[in-house]
Amino acid sequence: MNRLDVRIVRIYLTEAEVHLGELMRHLHDVEKVRGVTVFRGISGFGRSGVMHSSTLLDMSLDLPVVVEFFDVPEKVETILEHLSQVIEPGHMVEWSARLIVE
Amino acid sequence: MNRLDVRIVRIYLTEAEVHLGELMRHLHDVEKVRGVTVFRGISGFGRSGVMHSSTLLDMSLDLPVVVEFFDVPEKVETILEHLSQVIEPGHMVEWSARLIVE
Amino acid sequence: MNRLDVRIVRIYLTEAEVHLGELMRHLHDVEKVRGVTVFRGISGFGRSGVMHSSTLLDMSLDLPVVVEFFDVPEKVETILEHLSQVIEPGHMVEWSARLIVE
Numbered sequence: 001m002n003r004l005d006v007r008i009v010r011i012y013l014t015e016a017e018v019h020l021g022e023l024m025r026h027l028h029d030v031e032k033v034r035g036v037t038v039f040r041g042i043s044g045f046g047r048s049g050v051m052h053s054s055t056l057l058d059m060s061l062d063l064p065v066v067v068e069f070f071d072v073p074e075k076v077e078t079i080l081e082h083l084s085q086v087i088e089p090g091h092m093v094e095w096s097a098r099l100i101v102e
Numbered sequence: 103m104n105r106l107d108v109r110i111v112r113i114y115l116t117e118a119e120v121h122l123g124e125l126m127r128h129l130h131d132v133e134k135v136r137g138v139t140v141f142r143g144i145s146g147f148g149r150s151g152v153m154h155s156s157t158l159l160d161m162s163l164d165l166p167v168v169v170e171f172f173d174v175p176e177k178v179e180t181i182l183e184h185l186s187q188v189i190e191p192g193h194m195v196e197w198s199a200r201l202i203v204e
Numbered sequence: 205m206n207r208l209d210v211r212i213v214r215i216y217l218t219e220a221e222v223h224l225g226e227l228m229r230h231l232h233d234v235e236k237v238r239g240v241t242v243f244r245g246i247s248g249f250g251r252s253g254v255m256h257s258s259t260l261l262d263m264s265l266d267l268p269v270v271v272e273f274f275d276v277p278e279k280v281e282t283i284l285e286h287l288s289q290v291i292e293p294g295h296m297v298e299w300s301a302r303l304i305v306e
Contacts, residue, residue: 001288008297012137028249034294035216037248037268038257042167044139045130053140064139065246070297084103084202090136093110093172095199097299100288114239144269146241147232155242166241186205186304192238195212195274197301 003098006034007076009069011083012091014052015040016062019087027069031079034099036069046091070097105200108136109178111171113185114193116154117142118164121189129171133181136201138171148193172201207302210238211280213273215287216295218256219244220266223291231273235283238303240273250295274301 013019020038027033041064043053052062071079076094083092115121122140129135143166145155154164173181178196185194217223224242231237245268247257256266275283280298287296 001285006297008299012139024247024255028253028255032253035248035250037216037245037270039141039243039270040246041139042142043126044137046137049130049134051126051130066139066141080202081103087202089204090201092202093108093199094202095110095197095299097297099294100284100291100296100298102293114241141243143241144244145228146239148239151232151236153228153232168241168243182304183205189304191306192303194304195210195301196304197212197299 002101004101005073006070006097006099007073007094008097009076009080009092009094011067011087012044012046013065013067013087014062015065017065020065020067023067023083023086026082027067027079031075033069033071033075033079036067039066039068040064041066070099104203106203107175108172108199108201109175109196110199111178111182111194111196113169113189114146114148115167115169116164117167119167122167122169125169125185125188128184129169129181133177135171135173135177135181138169141168141170142166143168172199206305208305209277210274210301210303211277211298212301213280213284213296213298215271215291216248216250217269217271218266219269221269224269224271227271227287230286231271231283235279237273237275237279237283240271243270243272244268245270274303
């Protein structure tokens with residue numbers, strides 16, 4: 001069992017934002033990152049302070065969506081440089097982790 | 103593209119716990135944290151060892167819920183001091199990350 | 205409020221993989237880890253580059269699933285040694301965090 005240094009990135013969006021399809025295509029087709037997973041939250045709020053949430057009676061169309069990916073540090077750096085031009089400031093976090101490889 | 107040191111916190115609860123609404127109001131109204139997202143898990147267990155899970159036939163009413171937020175370290179410290187009085191020990195983790203800002 | 209050094213692990217699978225039940229039983233019954241949560245993603249892709257996603261019209265049966273757990277470093281090390289024999293390389297990440305304890 002070996003470890004490879006990686007960076008994990010989480011991007012906080014909402015379903016109403018148009019970025020998602022474009023972002024996935026970019027990460028998949030252009031950057032070919034190692035792994036991307038998209039999660040839907042059930043509630044949340046960002047800098048605006050506007051709460052986005054779902055209940056059984058009122059299905060919101062603007063739930064939080066988090067795009068998570070990881071890759072080696074240099075590649076993540078390049079991707080963040082690009083994404084910082086299209087994603088609003090304050091919506092992406094990144095930290096160091098280790099990927100378990102062969 | 104600049105980076106701001108932040109701490110990410112994840113709080114592990116279940117749907118049956120009453121904390122969630124109160125917790126969101128606290129983080130939103132009082133602490134005004136930068137970003138909060140709530141996720142529902144499909145299965146999980148904690149220290150008690152009791153498994154919480156959902157299947158198509160048996161929709162559990164006590165699924166895992168994770169509240170994730172991030173902010174600058176001093177602010178997270180203050181929030182954790184407060185939350186540690188209302189959240190059971192062993193249910194909150196925190197780590198250092200960088201937020202991409204302008 | 206005290207802190208305990210822990211490692212957080214995230215394992216990236218898809219619903220179609222048979223690992224999940226076995227993995228949960230192992231973590232719950234054998235390893236008795238402190239906390240495990242399973243999340244279903246709404247979209248994602250891994251090394252294969254094959255996109256897994258759900259839409260309202262086309263419910264995929266092979267959505268991404270993430271198993272997250274944390275425990276003290278030595279215990280996580282033992283678990284990773286075991287899991288690296290059953291989980292494909294490149295599907296597990298781990299990083300250091302602090303658990304809030306009494």
